[in-house]
Amino acid sequence: xxxxxxxxxxxxxxxxxxxxxxxxxxxxxxxxxxxxxxxxxxxxxxxxxxxxxxxxxxxxxxxxxxxxxxxxxxxxxxxxxxxxxxxxxxxxxxxxxxxxxxxxxxxxxxxxxxxxxxxxxxxxxxxxxxxxxxxxxxxxxxxxxxxxxxxxxxxxxxxxxxxxxxxxxxxxxxxxxxxxxxxxxxxxxxxxxxxxxxxxxxxxxxxxxxxxxxxxxxxxxxxxxxxxxxxxxxxxxxxxxxxxxxxxxxxxxxxxxxxxxxxxxxx
Amino acid sequence: xxxxxxxxxxxxxxxxxxxxxxxxxxxxxxxxxxxxxxxxxxxxxxxxxxxxxxxxxxxxxxxxxxxxxxxxxxxxxxxxxxxxxxxxxxxxxxxxxxxxxxxxxxxxxxxxxxxxxxxxxxxxxxxxxxxxxxxxxxxxxxxxxxxxxxxxxxxxxxxxxxxxxxxxxxxxxxxxxxxxxxxxxxxxxxxxxxxxxxxxxxxxxxxxxxxxxxxxxxxxxxxxxxxxxxxxxxxxxxxxxxxxxxxxxxxxxxxxxxxxxxxxxxxxxxxxxxxxxxxxxxxxxxxxxxxxxxxxxxxxxxxxxxxxxxxxxxxxxxxxxxxxxxxxxxxxxxxxxxxxxxxxxxxxxxxxxxxxxxxxxxxxxxxxxxxxxxxxxxxxxxxxxxxxxxxxxxxxxxxxxxxxxxxxxxxxxxxxxxxxxxxxxxxxxxxxxxxxxxxxxxxxxxxxxxxxxxxxxxxxxxxxxxxxxxxxxxxxxxxxxxxxxxxxxx
Numbered sequence: 001x002x003x004x005x006x007x008x009x010x011x012x013x014x015x016x017x018x019x020x021x022x023x024x025x026x027x028x029x030x031x032x033x034x035x036x037x038x039x040x041x042x043x044x045x046x047x048x049x050x051x052x053x054x055x056x057x058x059x060x061x062x063x064x065x066x067x068x069x070x071x072x073x074x075x076x077x078x079x080x081x082x083x084x085x086x087x088x089x090x091x092x093x094x095x096x097x098x099x100x101x102x103x104x105x106x107x108x109x110x111x112x113x114x115x116x117x118x119x120x121x122x123x124x125x126x127x128x129x130x131x132x133x134x135x136x137x138x139x140x141x142x143x144x145x146x147x148x149x150x151x152x153x154x155x156x157x158x159x160x161x162x163x164x165x166x167x168x169x170x171x172x173x174x175x176x177x178x179x180x181x182x183x184x185x186x187x188x189x190x191x192x193x194x195x196x197x198x199x200x201x202x203x204x205x206x207x208x209x210x211x212x213x214x215x216x217x218x219x220x221x222x223x224x225x226x227x228x229x230x231x232x233x234x235x236x237x238x239x240x241x242x243x244x245x246x247x248x249x250x251x252x253x254x255x256x257x258x259x260x261x262x263x264x265x266x267x
Numbered sequence: 268x269x270x271x272x273x274x275x276x277x278x279x280x281x282x283x284x285x286x287x288x289x290x291x292x293x294x295x296x297x298x299x300x301x302x303x304x305x306x307x308x309x310x311x312x313x314x315x316x317x318x319x320x321x322x323x324x325x326x327x328x329x330x331x332x333x334x335x336x337x338x339x340x341x342x343x344x345x346x347x348x349x350x351x352x353x354x355x356x357x358x359x360x361x362x363x364x365x366x367x368x369x370x371x372x373x374x375x376x377x378x379x380x381x382x383x384x385x386x387x388x389x390x391x392x393x394x395x396x397x398x399x400x401x402x403x404x405x406x407x408x409x410x411x412x413x414x415x416x417x418x419x420x421x422x423x424x425x426x427x428x429x430x431x432x433x434x435x436x437x438x439x440x441x442x443x444x445x446x447x448x449x450x451x452x453x454x455x456x457x458x459x460x461x462x463x464x465x466x467x468x469x470x471x472x473x474x475x476x477x478x479x480x481x482x483x484x485x486x487x488x489x490x491x492x493x494x495x496x497x498x499x500x501x502x503x504x505x506x507x508x509x510x511x512x513x514x515x516x517x518x519x520x521x522x523x524x525x526x527x528x529x530x531x532x533x534x535x536x537x538x539x540x541x542x543x544x545x546x547x548x549x550x551x552x553x554x555x556x557x558x559x560x561x562x563x564x565x566x567x568x569x570x571x572x573x574x575x576x577x578x579x580x581x582x583x584x585x586x587x588x589x590x591x592x593x594x595x596x597x598x599x600x601x602x603x604x605x606x607x608x609x610x611x612x613x614x615x616x617x618x619x620x621x622x623x624x625x626x627x628x629x630x631x632x633x634x635x636x637x638x639x640x641x642x643x644x645x646x647x648x649x650x651x652x653x654x655x656x657x658x659x660x661x662x663x664x665x666x667x668x669x670x671x672x673x674x675x676x677x678x679x680x681x682x683x684x685x686x687x688x689x690x691x692x693x694x695x696x697x698x699x700x701x702x703x704x705x706x707x708x709x710x711x712x713x714x715x716x717x718x719x720x721x722x723x724x725x726x727x728x729x730x731x732x733x734x735x736x737x738x739x740x741x742x743x744x745x746x747x748x749x750x751x752x753x754x755x756x757x
Contacts, residue, residue, distance in 0.1 A: 007746045009702060013705075013706050013745055014739070014741055016742050016746035017742075020746065023750075035750050040697065040701065040702040041696035045689070045692065046692070048648055049670060050670030050671045052671045053675075054689055054690060054693035055693070057693060091664075146651075150653070179651070183647025186648070187731065187732055188729060189685075190295065191292070191734055192292065193610055194647065194735075197605050197609065197647070198735060199735070223736060226732070227735060227736050229721060229739070230735055
């Protein structure tokens with residue numbers, strides 16, 4: 001299968017290792033990955049902040065970029081950005097009165113998958129240890145990001161994949177379904193409420209005793225990781241893709257909260 | 268309170284207790300400092316959440332019920348003028364009197380006239396959001412008429428000279444020790460040895476209220492439902508105080524928002540399942556009172572219903588926002604909202620707090636009124652409210668829609684820091700080459716991060732981020748760059 005990677009702007013610029021891991025996992029399964037060069041961002045920061053006019057060129061660019069390449073399906077290592085592509089892009093076009101763009105956005109959206117959705121529903125990954133050689137000998141807790149959970153109804157897909165990683169012990173996160181408080185510009189416009197939500201999330205993460213908090217969205221992980229780092233905690237954050245890509249021969253390092261590499265202790 | 272006339276020509280914005288008088292972030296900051304409040308809210312909302320999930324989860328057709336509720340309300344909004352006239356005709360035919368109030372002032376004036384016509388200076392009240400919204404108690408008080416709240420929590424709020432902070436549990440911000448203190452200070456004839464045991468508190472309130480029920484000649488209520496094809500009104504409640512008010516006095520005045528209509532009596536089947544399960548987390552509420560006009564020798568002989576607009580037509584005129592009028596005031600969205608749980612109800616200013624309030628208040632008053640433009644931002648858009656809503660109001664989508672209206676309302680003025688930043692970001696994120704050019708600046712971020720690879724302090728708006736979070740040093744190379752230079756095809 002020919003798979004177009006939508007890296008998302010935050011991963012492209014800040015967490016390239018999540019996109020590299022996505023490429024590694026897909027290639028390991030024998031698929032061809034392409035990277036449409038014109039891509040930049042889904043535009044949800046603009047949409048969610050009420051700047052629909054400013055979101056329009058961002059949305060139009062995404063649609064153009066993912067029309068310019070020939071591929072079977074597109075994938076992004078983010079539930080939130082995929083939800084934006086699927087649900088917000090047609091809305092932004094409609095709001096601007098551009099029916100043609102709305103139709104094109106809808107077509108791109110229909111071909112776009114969140115990573116766990118693609119792996120489980122389309123590519124038939126049921127056993128990451130066997131199918132991908134996934135190996136990560138650490139205690140992990142998992143934060144299911146709101147948009148993946150509620151807008152894409154990913155259900156158990158991400159946690160299920162984590163459970164299938166060799167050596168990984170998954171511990172339940174108390175109040176897992178509670179938002180971490182990121183919310184894009186909410187985190188700065190309502191910084192106090194956002195910080196209070198984050199404090200509860202990091203306290204719950206700490207209570208699990210896990211050495212890593214995993215997730216499917218680097219936006220939320222940047223928020224959670226930023227909080228853990230400020231609280232001088234040693235718990236690191238990792239994207240699902242990085243854990244799936246980790247193998248016995250090439251294990252992913254467990255990062256400390258500020259990107260500091262903590263010594264890997266195999267169990 | 269100042270009133271800003273806005274909206275479509277011919278539309279009258281809502282007035283009364285529908286305003287954030289302070290921007291939400293600063294009101295929330297103050298409320299967050301109240302650790303007792305946060306403890307109470309955490310306990311109360313998590314208890315009620317669990318109860319709701321248990322009783323909604325046990326129904327195999329819960330999702331179908333939500334669909335039915337949503338479809339019925341959509342149909343009501345599409346046929347509102349016709350249904351309102353049918354309702355008026357049926358109430359009138361059964362001996363009731365219908366009044367129309369375009370806003371809070373008109374509603375209050377009608378109520379005042381009806382009360383003074385009875386020659387009384389006291390009324391008893393059934394818990395009602397509509398009368399909170401129009402500020403009826405204060406209006407009557409200024410004119411020498413006392414309105415006594417008979418719902419236990421409303422009574423606590425009233426005796427404490429306080430404001431409700433939740434639509435279902437108005438005194439959610441008070442714990443039982445605080446309630447005891449209020450009763451000791453404010454309740455006439457209270458036992459000075461009163462403890463904070465819930466049963467003792469309830470008994471004290473009961474003794475205080477019984478005298479009012481037996482002497483009141485006039486009662487004021489709201490309504491959960493108005494049935495167009497029969498003229499029937501309905502109130503659901505837990506304590507029985509409503510039943511007393513609705514049956515004992517000679518005169519009953521009911522204030523009902525125009526969106527509370529249901530087409531037919533059998534539609535109650537859907538809503539009497541949706542409402543109690545979503546609000547108190549009960550299969551059925553203890554008291555359901557339904558009445559139709561006047562029945563000789565049974566209940567009030569003088570019955571009036573006031574149909575209240577107060578900005579509802581403004582909300583109806585907003586194609587994206589009108590489904591907010593589907594709201595049946597169950598408070599499920601409030602109980603699951605992480606922002607409400609931390610900021611509390613008073614931070615929203617309006618009678619309607621939480622996610623529904625953050626859309627309903629600006630829809631009814633117009634986005635430019637007071638500080639209501641700050642309310643749609645009081646959400647991380649986590650979507651918990653939409654999942655919980657029994658009539659499927661897509662609150663996150665409406666929040667985003669109203670943010671758009673707020674941003675558009677401020678265009679043309681002096682651009683804010685966010686305006687400038689997002690305009691620049693719009694350019695940078697509209698092309699792969701543009702983003703690649705910006706990513707060439709990543710080493711600057713690495714330099715700023717210093718030796719521990721953390722960025723700990725940023726200026727301006729971004730200071731909101733660094734007040735509680737670090738940013739890791741950016742990578743040496745973007746993904747795009749890595750792909751072009753280093754990715755080896757398998």
